[in-house]
Amino acid sequence: MSGPEENVEPAELAPAAKAELDRAFEDFYRAHLRDVYSYAYYRVGNHHDAEDLTEQAFLQAYRHFDRARRESDGRPLRPWVIRIAHNLASNYYRDRSRRPQTPLENAAPIATRHDTEAIAEGREELRRVMKHLDRLPEDRREALIMRFALGMDNREIARAMGRSDGATKVLIHRAIKQLQEEMEDERSE
Amino acid sequence: MSEASDRLTGSTWDVEALLTDALRPIEPPERLSGRVEDTLAAITQAAADELSDWAEELSEGELHALRDPRNWVRPVVAVGAGGAATGALVLLELRRRSRRKSESGLRALTSSFRSRL
Numbered sequence: 001m002s003g004p005e006e007n008v009e010p011a012e013l014a015p016a017a018k019a020e021l022d023r024a025f026e027d028f029y030r031a032h033l034r035d036v037y038s039y040a041y042y043r044v045g046n047h048h049d050a051e052d053l054t055e056q057a058f059l060q061a062y063r064h065f066d067r068a069r070r071e072s073d074g075r076p077l078r079p080w081v082i083r084i085a086h087n088l089a090s091n092y093y094r095d096r097s098r099r100p101q102t103p104l105e106n107a108a109p110i111a112t113r114h115d116t117e118a119i120a121e122g123r124e125e126l127r128r129v130m131k132h133l134d135r136l137p138e139d140r141r142e143a144l145i146m147r148f149a150l151g152m153d154n155r156e157i158a159r160a161m162g163r164s165d166g167a168t169k170v171l172i173h174r175a176i177k178q179l180q181e182e183m184e185d186e187r188s189e
Numbered sequence: 190m191s192e193a194s195d196r197l198t199g200s201t202w203d204v205e206a207l208l209t210d211a212l213r214p215i216e217p218p219e220r221l222s223g224r225v226e227d228t229l230a231a232i233t234q235a236a237a238d239e240l241s242d243w244a245e246e247l248s249e250g251e252l253h254a255l256r257d258p259r260n261w262v263r264p265v266v267a268v269g270a271g272g273a274a275t276g277a278l279v280l281l282e283l284r285r286r287s288r289r290k291s292e293s294g295l296r297a298l299t300s301s302f303r304s305r306l
Contacts, residue, residue: 029225033217033221033222034214034215034216034217035214037215037216037217037221038214038215041215042212042215047218050215051217051218051221051224054217054221054225055221055224055225055228058225058229059225059228059229062229125207126207126210126211129202129204129207129208129211130211133208133211133212144208144212145212147208148205148208148209148211148212149212149213149214149215150214176204176205176208179204179208180202180204183202183204184202187202
């Protein structure tokens with residue numbers, strides 16, 4: 001008999017159980033596709049790789065979905081799937097020894113939609129903040145993406161990054177402080 | 190007053206406001222949804238096909254022996270799957286074969302009936 005620690009591949013389940021799992025996964029997939037894609041996009045900086053990363057994240061999630069549901073105790077699974085995407089993104093850089101092909105500062109205008117000319121100056125500021133975000137250490141940058149692009153709270157970010165709530169709070173605080181200092185330094189130069 | 194000046198208080202940037210604006214959620218392209226669903230469907234189908242291909246090679250005697258779960262070790266190894274899954278797949282294959290057999294029996298009966306007419 002399968003214990004809670006055992007992972008059973010979806011293809012190994014009995015047809016009725018697999019049908020139920022597939023339905024639940026479809027709901028899960030629809031609910032989190034935008035989050036995973038947004039996260040992937042801000043990590044890799046281009047749509048092509050973001051699509052690949054999102055697809056791989058959901059394929060991995062599907063394989064372990066049954067076990068994740070059993071072990072979640074009713075807690076949301078968003079941090080879990082973002083953690084999968086995070087690991088894949090880390091491997092993406094490690095395997096190919098590269099940084100995002102498109103720097104985040106170039107990615108910003110795609111992500112934001114402003115339709116008046118008066119906002120042009122604001123766009124420049126957005127580009128600037130993205131440039132500095134791109135230069136932050138990976139863990140700080142990632143925590144800010146989770147907070148601002150995905151709207152995750154400290155607890156969710158902590159679970160996604162495998163850290164304590166306290167350490168995550170400090171990480172985000174330092175990331176914002178560093179960004180602020182660097183932007184101010186640039187302005188005063 | 191521009192948005193940029195709204196975000197600058199004295200010499201301090203409101204970085205959180207800038208980040209909120211800069212890091213907006215990105216809508217995934219329409220094609221991505223179908224692409225992931227197709228891949229998942231293909232994986233499931235591949236697992237079933239793998240067993241089916243293997244089962245095609247069996248003689249009727251071997252297939253008959255598979256009705257006993259004690260003989261499911263070989264399919265488990267063949268498809269690299271767990272016991273319960275392989276059991277389900279073996280049963281499906283047995284049903285499929287038996288359906289095909291009864292269909293061919295019916296076809297034979299029909300053609301024999303036609304030839305008599």
